[in-house]
Amino acid sequence: MTAANNTLRNDLRLIADMIEPDSRVLDIGCDDGALLDFLVHNRAVSGRGVELSQKGVNLCVARGLSVIQGNADTDLQYYPDDAFDYAILSQTIQATNNPRHVLEELLRVGQKAIVSFPNFGHWRVRSSLAFAGRMPVTQSLSFQWYETPNIHFCTVDDFFALCQDMNIRIAKTLFLDERGRQKQLLFPNLTAQQAIFLLHRK
Amino acid sequence: MTDTNCHEIRIQDKTVQLPGQRVLFEEPMPLDSGLSFGPIEIAYQTYGTLNPDKTNAVLICHALTGDQFVSETHPITEKPGWWSLMVGPGKAIDTEKYFVICSSVIGGCMGSTGPVSISPETGKPYGLNFPVITIGDMVRAQKRLIDHMGIEKLFCVIGGSMGGMQVLQWAVSYPEMVFAAIPIATAPRHTAQNIAFHEVGRQAIMADPDWCHGAYLEKNKVPRAGLSVARMTAHVTYLSEPALHRKFGRRLQDRSNLTYGFDADFQVESYLRHQGYTFVERFDANSYLYITRAMDYFDLAAEHKGRLANAFKDSPVRFCVVSFTSDWLFPTKANRDIVHALNAVAADVSFVEVESDAGHDAFLLDEPEFHETIDGFVKGCAERWFNGHGKGTTS
Numbered sequence: 377m378t379a380a381n382n383t384l385r386n387d388l389r390l391i392a393d394m395i396e397p398d399s400r401v402l403d404i405g406c407d408d409g410a411l412l413d414f415l416v417h418n419r420a421v422s423g424r425g426v427e428l429s430q431k432g433v434n435l436c437v438a439r440g441l442s443v444i445q446g447n448a449d450t451d452l453q454y455y456p457d458d459a460f461d462y463a464i465l466s467q468t469i470q471a472t473n474n475p476r477h478v479l480e481e482l483l484r485v486g487q488k489a490i491v492s493f494p495n496f497g498h499w500r501v502r503s504s505l506a507f508a509g510r511m512p513v514t515q516s517l518s519f520q521w522y523e524t525p526n527i528h529f530c531t532v533d534d535f536f537a538l539c540q541d542m543n544i545r546i547a548k549t550l551f552l553d554e555r556g557r558q559k560q561l562l563f564p565n566l567t568a569q570q571a572i573f574l575l576h577r578k
Numbered sequence: 579m580t581d582t583n584c585h586e587i588r589i590q591d592k593t594v595q596l597p598g599q600r601v602l603f604e605e606p607m608p609l610d611s612g613l614s615f616g617p618i619e620i621a622y623q624t625y626g627t628l629n630p631d632k633t634n635a636v637l638i639c640h641a642l643t644g645d646q647f648v649s650e651t652h653p654i655t656e657k658p659g660w661w662s663l664m665v666g667p668g669k670a671i672d673t674e675k676y677f678v679i680c681s682s683v684i685g686g687c688m689g690s691t692g693p694v695s696i697s698p699e700t701g702k703p704y705g706l707n708f709p710v711i712t713i714g715d716m717v718r719a720q721k722r723l724i725d726h727m728g729i730e731k732l733f734c735v736i737g738g739s740m741g742g743m744q745v746l747q748w749a750v751s752y753p754e755m756v757f758a759a760i761p762i763a764t765a766p767r768h769t770a771q772n773i774a775f776h777e778v779g780r781q782a783i784m785a786d787p788d789w790c791h792g793a794y795l796e797k798n799k800v801p802r803a804g805l806s807v808a809r810m811t812a813h814v815t816y817l818s819e820p821a822l823h824r825k826f827g828r829r830l831q832d833r834s835n836l837t838y839g840f841d842a843d844f845q846v847e848s849y850l851r852h853q854g855y856t857f858v859e860r861f862d863a864n865s866y867l868y869i870t871r872a873m874d875y876f877d878l879a880a881e882h883k884g885r886l887a888n889a890f891k892d893s894p895v896r897f898c899v900v901s902f903t904s905d906w907l908f909p910t911k912a913n914r915d916i917v918h919a920l921n922a923v924a925a926d927v928s929f930v931e932v933e934s935d936a937g938h939d940a941f942l943l944d945e946p947e948f949h950e951t952i953d954g955f956v957k958g959c960a961e962r963w964f965n966g967h968g969k970g971t972t973s
Binding site (some may be wrong): 400424430433436437438439440441442443444445446454455456459460501526 | 896898917918921922923924926927928929930931932933947949950953954955957958959961962
């Protein structure tokens with residue numbers, strides 16, 4: 377039942393390492409519950425999840441996690457202020473209808489928020505558009521334009537700008553390369569394939 | 579208090595021997611209506627073994643026309659128990675691990691005190707002298723039974739439809755006595771549409787001359803036509819248009835052409851007539867009036883200043899809410915209202931909407947995804963309840 381540390385996907389493990397033990401965590405877009413399961417069993421967190429797909433919810437409930445079927449755009453409004461220490465939105469913000477509002481809600485229900493997303497400013501994405509003239513289809517953005525659930529792409533710099541605009545304090549940033557390894561990158565907006573942000577209210 | 583094994587009930591013109599137990603509580607019980615009512619007898623059935631710590635009890639709450647015969651051949655209809663797919667050895671509610679209890683609701687006609695019971699004051703059946711009861715009263719009576727059994731905390735309370743209302747009531751009235759609650763295909767209150775369908779059923783019964791203003795038992799009559807029409811109407815609400823189409827379409831019954839009359843030309847008519855006809859053999863018309871009324875009166879938010887979330891404030895209970903996509907009687911929206919109220923107080927809740935075209939009845943049918951969900955949730959709860967908190971072991 378317990379997910380071993382080494383089987384957890386690297387970006388999820390990096391998120392897990394940002395979370396204090398014994399805290400209250402809401403994972404929005406929790407997929408099959410891998411991160412939540414790890415946090416509940418290895419970090420003694422009180423964990424809740426929200427997942428859009430019925431398959432994902434069933435997998436989570438079947439492994440004993442408290443997960444509801446719902447989505448980030450419509451279901452966060454029902455939670456009270458400060459219900460959680462952390463609200464996690466992993467690889468999901470680009471698929472929401474109103475990312476700015478979702479971000480506001482994350483930092484209302486959670487004291488802190490952890491947001492990870494694929495960086496649309498990565499050089500492969502840029503070159504696909506610039507040289508091939510086609511919408512990029514990469515390892516982390518594996519959909520064709522006509523079938524992608526990802527409707528609000530942003531770059532690392534876009535996200536920095538939004539946080540500044542919304543008066544959100546960025547406590548930590550992590551960047552991942554193409555192999556999902558965490559790296560100190562000189563120009564993350566160009567070279568990071570994924571970014572993870574730990575956010576606080578100001 | 580008197581405990582009895584095996585007992586008889588009178589249903590229509592027959593006397594039937596029922597398996598299971600019953601217990602008589604002499605002391606009157608306060609009702610939501612303000613009346614005090616007693617003595618109250620509760621007929622119940624159990625499966626599995628209660629462990630020495632009394633920590634492995636699962637209470638099943640039955641629906642409007644259900645009863646305590648969850649997982650055995652029904653003593654009257656001789657059909658399999660209504661939830662034998664969910665409850666039994668190796669099933670999601672595993673009777674090899676859990677001690678399963680189901681009692682007939684008060685107001686019903688399967689052995690618990692109801693309008694067919696003999697009033698000690700008059701020596702005649704209560705009929706319409708039986709007090710109007712609520713879901714809260716049903717649960718209050720069940721609590722007497724659980725207290726009587728010496729069970730301090732139920733591992734799980736589970737039920738669908740009206741059973742789900744009782745599950746919610748249990749979690750709200752006695753949160754300290756419930757570890758996990760599974761309300762299925764239910765609602766925090768009965769809607770206008772649901773009350774409307776019940777009213778059609780009740781009017782059909784009361785319009786039957788054989789109903790005799792509720793005193794049909796004394797006059798040796800049975801309002802068969804009325805009760806059967808009530809059942810037919812209700813039965814349609816338990817299905818869905820796709821399910822009806824799949825089962826019957828416009829196919830004709832034992833004939834190749836329309837008869838240009840009012841015989842049951844269509845298979846769907848024949849099926850409904852059969853449903854109505856067989857229902858009358860196992861159910862009491864006055865019980866139907868009382869129990870539908872109890873459902874109509876159900877409104878959890880109303881008891882809590884109109885805000886459903888207040889009902890669940892600081893609840894320690896772990897909830898798993900389940901709805902079905904084609905259920906239009908207790909639609910996903912109504913079930914989601916429960917989830918949102920639980921979220922609003924940051925309660926521990928899981929919620930699954932199961933895809934099915936079977937309508938409201940889906941919770942009684944072979945829906946693998948539904949059974950997997952319940953199985954997973956129960957196992958997850960058991961891990962916490964039996965290991966995490968050292969509350970003892972399963973039997």
